[in-house]
């Protein structure tokens with residue numbers, strides 16, 4: 001079985017609407033290399049089995065528009081593959097199921113949302129580096145604090161699955177309840193607009209024994225305000241002293257403005273913070289240089305900027321996971 005990235009044909013098992021704009025795509029593969037939270041796949045958001053590239057002669061006359069009936073040239077198609085974080089994985093004797101949760105924002109995700117069970121999807125993966133789990137740190141008492149916003153919530157669900165049995169809490173934020181790609185259960189314990197107490201009422205996290213704090217900007221569910229505000233209040237209540245903060249690790253993924261604030265909150269309290277950046281990516285594997293991000297340079301003599309204290313790294317292959325203290329955003 002291949003353990004490195006490759007191109008795979010997956011079959012759609014289910015495509016489930018989760019809220020107004022998010023869908024969960026469950027894909028089956030005969031085999032797929034080992035994966036870890038933080039990693040992603042590049043999905044062809046069009047039917048690659050259609051022979052778009054069949055050669056064709058075009059009649060060219062100066063005074064006439066060129067007649068193009070070639071699907072690849074005449075239709076609106078997602079030409080490049082699109083990156084999606086792994087949101088879950090289940091291995092069995094019959095193969096591997098992976099979950100992708102996507103928000104419909106353009107033509108590629110619109111195409112994905114129309115997939116039906118049995119259809120084929122081509123993907124390349126697994127790509128990118130991975131989060132360091134708390135168990136790999138020395139402290140047994142480590143507490144993982146997951147902070148996801150919008151399309152940054154899916155990788156937090158995969159991370160949660162790997163944290164089952166460990167101390168963890170999830171913070172998830174969205175603009176409004178209808179944009180939360182999560183399953184709210186147990187309505188009897190609905191949170192109040194000011195509460196930062198984690199509850200076991202979000203199925204995706206409760207399944208792994210992890211309570212969650214949900215925030216919405218408009219207060220339509222959970223804490224009213226930004227997820228970063230809920231996080232800050234929580235840390236100042238439960239992680240007040242140095243020993244407690246030393247045991248915490250924050251993991252975050254979401255809009256950069258949110259992650260920058262999470263990083264500030266973590267750094268002000270000297271809490272380790274692992275950030276999974278979602279820069280726009282054309283290739284996802286280190287070729288196109290579209291995903292550069294500025295990081296502090298450990299070695300001042302290292303290329304590509306000798307003499308300066310920073311350099312570019314590729315979010316797709318050096319990341320997407322970086323320590324917040326290394327990033328210059």
Ligand SMILES: Cc1cc2nc3c(=O)[nH]c(=O)nc-3n(C[C@H](O)[C@H](O)[C@H](O)COP(=O)(O)OP(=O)(O)OC[C@H]3O[C@@H](n4cnc5c(N)ncnc54)[C@H](O)[C@@H]3O)c2cc1C
Pocket residue numbers: 040045078082083084085086100101102103104105106107108109110151154155277278279280281320
């Ligand atoms: C490593 C990584 C993991 C990701 N994981 C997920 C995920 O789990 N779920 C999910 O829904 N999305 C995820 N995304 C974002 C996802 O790749 C884009 O939303 C998708 O490519 C949009 O494709 P489209 O053809 O539907 O939209 P397009 O027509 O390509 O774009 C629609 C709009 O979205 C903007 N856009 C596209 N990509 C990005 C981006 N990366 N950052 C900011 N704006 C963007 C475009 O500029 C445009 O305005 C991830 C991105 C990266 C880099």
Ligand code: FES
Pocket residue numbers: 280281282283284285286287288289290291292314315316317
């Ligand atoms: S996406 Fe092409 S180099 Fe990173």
